Amino acid sequence: MSGPQIANEYPFRTAPHGDDHGHAHAPSAEDDPELVYWERRTHALMKLLERNAILTPAEVRRQIELIESVTPMRGAKVVARAWTDPAYKSRLLADARNACWELGFDIKPIVHLTVLENTEQVHHCVVCTLCSCYPRTLLGEPPGWYKSTAYRNRIVVEPRTVLREAFGVDVPPETEVQVVDSTADSRFLILPRRPAGTDGWAEEDLVRLVTRDSMVGTGHPLPPAAIGR
Amino acid sequence: MSPRFQPGARVRVIARPRAGHTRTPRWLFGKEGIVEAFHGRFPDAEKIAYHAYGLPPVPLYFVAFAPREVWGDAMRGFGPRDRILAELYEHSLMPA
Numbered sequence: 001m002s003g004p005q006i007a008n009e010y011p012f013r014t015a016p017h018g019d020d021h022g023h024a025h026a027p028s029a030e031d032d033p034e035l036v037y038w039e040r041r042t043h044a045l046m047k048l049l050e051r052n053a054i055l056t057p058a059e060v061r062r063q064i065e066l067i068e069s070v071t072p073m074r075g076a077k078v079v080a081r082a083w084t085d086p087a088y089k090s091r092l093l094a095d096a097r098n099a100c101w102e103l104g105f106d107i108k109p110i111v112h113l114t115v116l117e118n119t120e121q122v123h124h125c126v127v128c129t130l131c132s133c134y135p136r137t138l139l140g141e142p143p144g145w146y147k148s149t150a151y152r153n154r155i156v157v158e159p160r161t162v163l164r165e166a167f168g169v170d171v172p173p174e175t176e177v178q179v180v181d182s183t184a185d186s187r188f189l190i191l192p193r194r195p196a197g198t199d200g201w202a203e204e205d206l207v208r209l210v211t212r213d214s215m216v217g218t219g220h221p222l223p224p225a226a227i228g229r
Numbered sequence: 230m231s232p233r234f235q236p237g238a239r240v241r242v243i244a245r246p247r248a249g250h251t252r253t254p255r256w257l258f259g260k261e262g263i264v265e266a267f268h269g270r271f272p273d274a275e276k277i278a279y280h281a282y283g284l285p286p287v288p289l290y291f292v293a294f295a296p297r298e299v300w301g302d303a304m305r306g307f308g309p310r311d312r313i314l315a316e317l318y319e320h321s322l323m324p325a
Contacts, residue, residue, distance in 0.1 A: 111271065112268055112269065112271070112289075114268075114291075129254055129256075130252060156256070156313055157300065157303075157305070158305050158306025158307070159306055159307065159311070160307065160308065161305070161306035162306070171308075173308055175308075176308065176310045177307070177308060177311040177312075178293075178311065178312050178313075178314055179311075179312075179313050180314045180315075181254065181314065181315040181316075183252050183253070183254060183316045184268075184274060184289050184316035184317070185271040185274070185289060186268055186289075186291070186316050
């Protein structure tokens with residue numbers, strides 16, 4: 001076997017850049033020879049799949065629509081339920097997958113789910129240093145920073161610095177920081193701490209305080225004042 | 230058949246557990262940690278990468294490491310009791 005994948009080369013350009021076009025046009029393999037190697041390869045594979053009636057552009061679009069239809073709202077509902085219902089929270093921490101299923105979420109794509117509770121004693125944050133494993137079924141697609149080599153490299157080396165400087169999260173010295181690298185089948189959802197001043201709140205109001213970043217461990221939920229209460 | 234390692238067991242990550250694709254991060258090779266939990270058995274992702282089924286399923290452990298063990302004197306941006314956790318296959322672990 002040989003080729004760029006084995007040699008670990010990452011060709012960004014297959015041909016030297018010629019004249020500057022000075023205008024933008026939609027990239028297509030046929031008339032834009034400057035498309036980077038992987039884009040051209042993807043495009044070629046798509047064309048082959050289409051030509052051989054294995055996959056249609058409509059099916060691809062439909063799959064993209066399904067992927068993009070998932071938002072962090074699912075995770076936020078799980079968090080809000082855990083904040084208001086102690087019995088549910090126990091079930092969630094013991095068997096997260098079934099607890100999500102209880103709320104009607106199709107959790108099948110996540111093979112193993114672990115919910116990690118942030119407390120006064122411990123603050124968890126999640127990364128995938130190997131690639132970009134992320135509980136997409138509960139949070140949707142990960143943000144660009146989560147997939148960046150900067151985050152993936154630095155969060156396991158200097159987590160408190162990254163949390164403070166990049167995310168404005170200052171973890172007190174008395175609180176343990178646990179950096180969780182999702183290297184295998186588990187996906188991790190952080191159960192953030194319930195904001196102060198929310199006693200007696202209904203679930204649908206608490207949901208509005210749960211941010212995506214708070215479920216990854218790089219942010220805190222919003223305070224009541226953020227929604228005008 | 231019970232899992233080889235129990236929670237609390239001291240384990241060491243085998244350096245280069247297998248030729249080819251591994252999901253054991255290089256920066257944990259040779260590091261000593263403590264088993265936090267047994268997560269169950271799952272198809273071997275390292276074999277699935279080569280288009281095999283990855284069966285029988287292999288045991289997966291949640292293992293905790295001290296930052297000083299992992300980064301040594303280069304440790305920075307960590308508190309004294311902070312930890313790094315990763316999910317590791319049984320075949321990449323040995324008793325410490």
